[in-house]
Amino acid sequence: MALKKKNPRTPGTRGCITLDRQDITKSKPEKALLSKLKKSTGRNNAGKITCRHKGGGVKKKYRVIDWKREKFGVPATVKAIEYDPNRNVHLALLFYKDGDKRYILAPKGLTIGSSVESGPASEIAVGNALPLRDIPQGTNIHNIELTKGKGAQMVRTAGSSAMLSAKDGDYAILKLPSGELRRVHMDCIATIGELGNADQKNTVIGKAGINRLKGIRPTVRGSAMNPVDHPHGGGEGKCPIGGIPKTFTGKRVGRKTRKDKKLSAKYIITNRKGKKVSAL
Numbered sequence: 001m002a003l004k005k006k007n008p009r010t011p012g013t014r015g016c017i018t019l020d021r022q023d024i025t026k027s028k029p030e031k032a033l034l035s036k037l038k039k040s041t042g043r044n045n046a047g048k049i050t051c052r053h054k055g056g057g058v059k060k061k062y063r064v065i066d067w068k069r070e071k072f073g074v075p076a077t078v079k080a081i082e083y084d085p086n087r088n089v090h091l092a093l094l095f096y097k098d099g100d101k102r103y104i105l106a107p108k109g110l111t112i113g114s115s116v117e118s119g120p121a122s123e124i125a126v127g128n129a130l131p132l133r134d135i136p137q138g139t140n141i142h143n144i145e146l147t148k149g150k151g152a153q154m155v156r157t158a159g160s161s162a163m164l165s166a167k168d169g170d171y172a173i174l175k176l177p178s179g180e181l182r183r184v185h186m187d188c189i190a191t192i193g194e195l196g197n198a199d200q201k202n203t204v205i206g207k208a209g210i211n212r213l214k215g216i217r218p219t220v221r222g223s224a225m226n227p228v229d230h231p232h233g234g235g236e237g238k239c240p241i242g243g244i245p246k247t248f249t250g251k252r253v254g255r256k257t258r259k260d261k262k263l264s265a266k267y268i269i270t271n272r273k274g275k276k277v278s279a280l
Contacts, residue, residue, distance in 0.1 A: 002199065003019060023090065024083050033103055041055040063091060068151045074098055078114045089157065091103045092110055106195075148188050164190075181268070
């Protein structure tokens with residue numbers, strides 16, 4: 001998908017770069033695959049703000065996506081490629097042979113009329129979902145399960161893919177987009193190919209109003225506030241923080257938040273920085 005630069009007719013379009021969306025073939029979503037999406041605006045059940053800078057935004061409905069790909073052996077045909085306002089990847093609408101309709105994330109190279117299938121007997125083709133034990137080494141994959149039957153949890157963003165590096169006993173060793181090497185059980189399902197819409201990261205919104213439509217409210221620097229409002233506030237001019245950087249609530253930042261004894265840490269061979277973590 002190519003990028004499109006708008007004519008500078010207004011200040012907001014002067015530096016705006018968008019996607020041309022020529023691959024989108026259907027403007028309205030499938031009604032049977034929609035559900036309500038309630039806005040939290042960053043507030044909890046007591047109405048207090050727990051996540052700042054959220055609010056407003058246009059109304060949108062959630063597209064129910066088939067993360068599990070559990071219809072083994074039933075072929076499906078791609079009928080449309082659709083835009084999803086809830087994520088940066090486009091969706092492929094599948095019509096199964098038994099009459100069922102489902103959404104999946106659209107990988108690069110999947111077009112209208114393509115046939116996809118899931119299950120151990122499926123071919124190694126873009127869009128097909130197979131257990132890791134049936135996928136050859138060196139294959140690019142996405143939509144990877146961490147727990148068998150739970151549904152895809154890893155590699156779900158635009159233009160991303162992981163590589164199946166090796167197989168060791170009951171586990172496959174995957175190289176994730178972050179550079180992390182991780183073990184995943186052979187029975188977990190993954191989809192062949194790289195996710196599409198890779199040019200999404202090169203877009204430029206052009207004006208602040210686009211973020212307001214997304215539900216993102218303005219962010220004010222802590223150093224621009226008063227001491228009563230933020231730990232970084234006060235001082236003359238652009239005064240240095242004077243100590244350790246802190247959050248709005250006074251908690252220290254810059255420290256690792258992942259627990260060293262987290263159960264899943266034993267499956268990580270090397271982290272994204274190349275540091276060896278553990279051995280199974």
